Amino acid sequence: MPGLGLTLGMTLLWLGLMVLLPLAAVIVRSFGLGPAHFAEVAFSARALAAYRLSFGAALVAAGVNALFGLLIAWVLVRYDFPGKRLASALVDLPFALPTAVAGIALTAIYANTGIVGRPLAMLGIKLAYTQAGVVLALVFIGLPFVVRTVEPVLADLGRDIEEAAATLGAGRLAIFRRVLLPEIAPALLTGFALAFARGVGEYGSVIFIAGNMPYSTEIAPLLIVAQLEQFDYEGATAIAAVMLAVSFALLAAINLIQARERTWRNGQ
Amino acid sequence: MRAATTEPRGVRGLLILLALGWLGLIILLPLFVVFTEALGKGAGAFATAITQPDAIASIKLTLLTAALVVPFNCLFGTAAAWAVAKHDFRGRDLLVSLIDLPFSVSPVVAGLMFVLLFGANGWFGPWLMAHGIRIMFAVPAIVIATAFVTFPYVARELIPLMTAQGRAEEEAALTLGANGLQTFWHVTLPNIRWGLLYGVLLTNARAMGEFGAVSVVSGHIRGLTNTMPLHVEVLYNEYNFVGAFAVASLLAFLALVTLAAKTVLEWRHHDALAANGH
Numbered sequence: 050m051p052g053l054g055l056t057l058g059m060t061l062l063w064l065g066l067m068v069l070l071p072l073a074a075v076i077v078r079s080f081g082l083g084p085a086h087f088a089e090v091a092f093s094a095r096a097l098a099a100y101r102l103s104f105g106a107a108l109v110a111a112g113v114n115a116l117f118g119l120l121i122a123w124v125l126v127r128y129d130f131p132g133k134r135l136a137s138a139l140v141d142l143p144f145a146l147p148t149a150v151a152g153i154a155l156t157a158i159y160a161n162t163g164i165v166g167r168p169l170a171m172l173g174i175k176l177a178y179t180q181a182g183v184v185l186a187l188v189f190i191g192l193p194f195v196v197r198t199v200e201p202v203l204a205d206l207g208r209d210i211e212e213a214a215a216t217l218g219a220g221r222l223a224i225f226r227r228v229l230l231p232e233i234a235p236a237l238l239t240g241f242a243l244a245f246a247r248g249v250g251e252y253g254s255v256i257f258i259a260g261n262m263p264y265s266t267e268i269a270p271l272l273i274v275a276q277l278e279q280f281d282y283e284g285a286t287a288i289a290a291v292m293l294a295v296s297f298a299l300l301a302a303i304n305l306i307q308a309r310e311r312t313w314r315n316g317q
Numbered sequence: 318m319r320a321a322t323t324e325p326r327g328v329r330g331l332l333i334l335l336a337l338g339w340l341g342l343i344i345l346l347p348l349f350v351v352f353t354e355a356l357g358k359g360a361g362a363f364a365t366a367i368t369q370p371d372a373i374a375s376i377k378l379t380l381l382t383a384a385l386v387v388p389f390n391c392l393f394g395t396a397a398a399w400a401v402a403k404h405d406f407r408g409r410d411l412l413v414s415l416i417d418l419p420f421s422v423s424p425v426v427a428g429l430m431f432v433l434l435f436g437a438n439g440w441f442g443p444w445l446m447a448h449g450i451r452i453m454f455a456v457p458a459i460v461i462a463t464a465f466v467t468f469p470y471v472a473r474e475l476i477p478l479m480t481a482q483g484r485a486e487e488e489a490a491l492t493l494g495a496n497g498l499q500t501f502w503h504v505t506l507p508n509i510r511w512g513l514l515y516g517v518l519l520t521n522a523r524a525m526g527e528f529g530a531v532s533v534v535s536g537h538i539r540g541l542t543n544t545m546p547l548h549v550e551v552l553y554n555e556y557n558f559v560g561a562f563a564v565a566s567l568l569a570f571l572a573l574v575t576l577a578a579k580t581v582l583e584w585r586h587h588d589a590l591a592a593n594g595h
Contacts, residue, residue, distance in 0.1 A: 050487060051497030056400035063393045064415055067465055071430030072418075074440060078433055117339050124336040128329055136337060138580040142344050144519070145572035145579075147526025149546040150565040153553050154347035157354055157562075164350070165342075189343055211322040221324055250423025253528035253546070257553065270425035274533060277429065282438055289426045296421045304414070 072293070079290035082283055091287035095263050096272060100291070102180060103269040107248030110187030111195075115241045118195025119233075125196070126203045140196045143189055148253025155186055156258045178260035183268060186254040191244030198240035202233050235310040239303055246299040250292065348569060355566035358559045366563035374540040375548035375564065378456070382544060383524040386464045390520050394471025395513065399501070401472075402479035403487065416472050419465055427465050428533025431458055454536025459544065462530040467523045471516035478512040478590070479505070511586040515579065522575040526568060 079087060090096070124130075125137050143151065157163050159177040161170035166177055176182050206229065214224045252270040260266035267275070269292055276285040323329070356363055366372065397416055401409055419427065433439050435452040445452060452458050486508070490500040506513075528546040535542040543551060545564055552561035583590065 050403045050484060051491070052501070053400060053404045053406070056396040057404075057406070059393060060397040060400050060412070060416075063397075063468070064412075067461070067468065068415065068418055071427075071434055071465070072422075074433040075426070075430055117336075117343075120332065121336045121340065124333050127323070128333055130333050132337075134580070136340055138576055139340055139344050141576055141579065142348060142572065145522045145526075145575045146348070147528060147546045147565075147568045147572070149528040149549050150351060150526070150568050150572075151347055153549065153561055153565060154350045154354075157350050157558075158346060164346075189347065192343060208322050215322060221328075224322075246421060250421075250426065252423065252425050252532075257550075270423050270529065273425050273429060277432065277533065282433070282436075285429055286433065289423075289429050292423055292426055296423065300414075300418075300421045 075286060075289050075293060078282075078286045082287060086283070087287050087290075090284045091291050093284075095267075096269070096284075096288055096291075098264045099267050099269040099272040099288075102183060102265075102267065103249050104295075106180060106183040106187055106268070107245050107251075110184045110191055110248050111241045111245035113184070113188050114191045114195045114244045115237055118192055118240060118244075119199055119237060121192075122196045122199040122203055126200060140193050143191075143193050148190070148251070149257070151189055152186065152254040152257035155182075155189060155254065159185060159258065177258050178266065180266055182258040182260065183255050183266065186258050187244075187248040187251060190251050190254055191248055194243040194247060195237070195240035198243065199233055199236045202236040206232055235306055235313075239306050239310075242299060242303045242306065246296060246303070249295065249299075348573075351562055351566050351569045354558060354562035357562075362559050363563045363566075366557075366560040367567065369560070371540045371543070372548060372560070372564055375543045375545045376567070378459070378543065379525050379545040381456070382460055382463050383521055385460050386467055386524045387517060387521050389464060390467055390471055391513070391517060393468065394516060394520075395475060395509075397472040398475035398479050398509075399505070401476050403484055413476065416476075417469050419467075420469050424466060424527065424529025425533055428462055428530040431462055431465075431530075431534050453534060454538065455542060458534035459531050459542060462534045463524050463527050466527055466530050467520045470520040470523065471513065474512050474516035474519070475509055478509055482508055508589075511582055511589040515582055515590060518575050518579055518582075522572060525571060 079091075082090070121136075121140065125133065125140075156177055159166040159169075159182060161167060161175065161177070163177075169176060176185060210228055210232075211224055214228045219227070250270060252268070252274075255268055256271055259268060259271070261271055263272075263275075269288060273285045273288050273292075276282075276288070324332070355366075367376075397412075401413060401416075422430075432453065434441055435445060435458060436442050437446065437453070439453075442453070452461070486504050487500050490504045491497075495503070525544075526546055527544075528550075531544055532547055532550070535544070535547055537543060537547060537551065539548075539551065545568055549561050549565045549568070552558075552564065
């Protein structure tokens with residue numbers, strides 16, 4: 050097949066200039082800080098609070114999305130109802146809607162003057178400008194990752210094992226828990242990890258609803274921006290390096306889950 | 318009597334209701350609110366807001382960015398897919414992972430990377446400044462940062478599709494005397510055009526909507542380096558909510574058009590996209 054030299058050359062040139070060189074800049078710069086100074090700026094009290102919020106909120110949101118994403122995927126694959134195609138198309142909205150638009154819309158809804166925020170405020174519940182607000186934004190952003198990962202696996206599941214289990218006298222709930230759930234668990238875990246990874250780095254949808262107070266409602270990407278605005282390039286670079294390390298670890302974990310699932314399926 | 322592999326009617330209804338209720342609350346309500354807030358003070362206020370000079374400038378910059386980034390990424394994405402899907406070479410899996418890398422980098426970190434390259438203290442900053450070339454806090458940085466975050470879309474759409482389609486048709490064309498470019502143009506391209514269009518749609522939506530990466534490199538100069546999402550932020554922070562939601566509603570409309578086009582592609586050309594599980 051011709052064209053390998055040309056197309057591979059173009060790809061490598063682009064990757065080198067646009068991806069690897071910029072990544073190298075972050076890594077080399079943070080190594081240049083020296084281990085002691087790096088640890089000091091990357092793990093300052095303010096940075097630790099920001100990581101705790103970014104990772105904690107992403108974890109909770111991914112958990113919520115795993116639950117409701119599975120429910121939505123289940124309903125879309127297994128049941129017929131009017132408006133199903135529309136519902137299916139809407140699931141992808143967070144992929145298409147700019148994050149800043151989502152951010153201001155969520156804030157308008159959940160601020161104490163908003164349609165949901167006002168009744169909640171009367172009950173004494175405050176979501177906007179709190180850590181719960183961060184979770185809310187990440188729930189919006191992460192939902193399609195779980196639905197779109199679980200849906201194809203659920204659709205491919207043969208009904209024969211369910212029928213066998215039913216013949217042997219298992220109830221629906223037992224079949225779901227002991228037959229179906231183990232089958233879709235790898236896909237669910239992948240969707241969870243994808244939603245988590247996206248949530249950790251998310252910025253646009255969160256900053257409007259978060260309140261952005263250092264030590265309490267400041268996410269890690271916002272801390273990078275705050276330090277850049279004060280021309281603290283060392284601090285920004287060190288935190289970025291930590292976030293890159295976590296992203297790559299997550300990416301490796303996701304690849305591992307998918308690779309193991311593939312070999313397991315091929316082995317069957 | 319119901320089949321043993323489905324749930325009782327009541328349970329089914331409850332699950333459907335719960336799923337639709339959640340979709341309504343989490344997805345539909347924010348979309349609805351964007352339009353009601355934008356039009357809340359009447360169509361006149363909306364029209365005034367989106368025809369402000371700064372708003373028009375931001376729309377132009379967003380269109381310019383997408384017009385530069387989409388063809389560029391289309392070309393490189395297709396080249397990458399041709400190299401990966403139609404050839405065998407060592408390190409192919411590594412290359413695919415590297416192409417996907419921008420997806421796992423936080424947009425803010427992506428922006429920072431380019432600050433470290435092109436900023437005043439960056440690797441190329443002093444050289445660029447000495448030669449009077451302005452990249453940072455100007456349109457070039459916005460285009461570069463957008464190109465970074467959107468690179469994987471076309472390649473990730475085409476690689477599984479072209480791999481699944483195999484190489485037999487291209488090999489036949491080559492045996493019949495076609496050269497590489499003719500083979501690509503007359504054999505491969507017709508096979509991948511819907512997949513390519515799908516990738517273009519996603520690239521365009523992200524290019525027009527990117528916030529974090531662009532926010533870090535743009536410098537927020539009104540009328541000059543504010544794209545539409547950045548202009549939304551500026552207006553919002555000035556408590557100009559009608560203006561912010563008016564510009565936001567244009568972006569939300571774009572998202573709806575993207576979704577509709579994507580859905581039509583999935584229905585009409587399901588087979589031509591099938592390799593990706595759409």
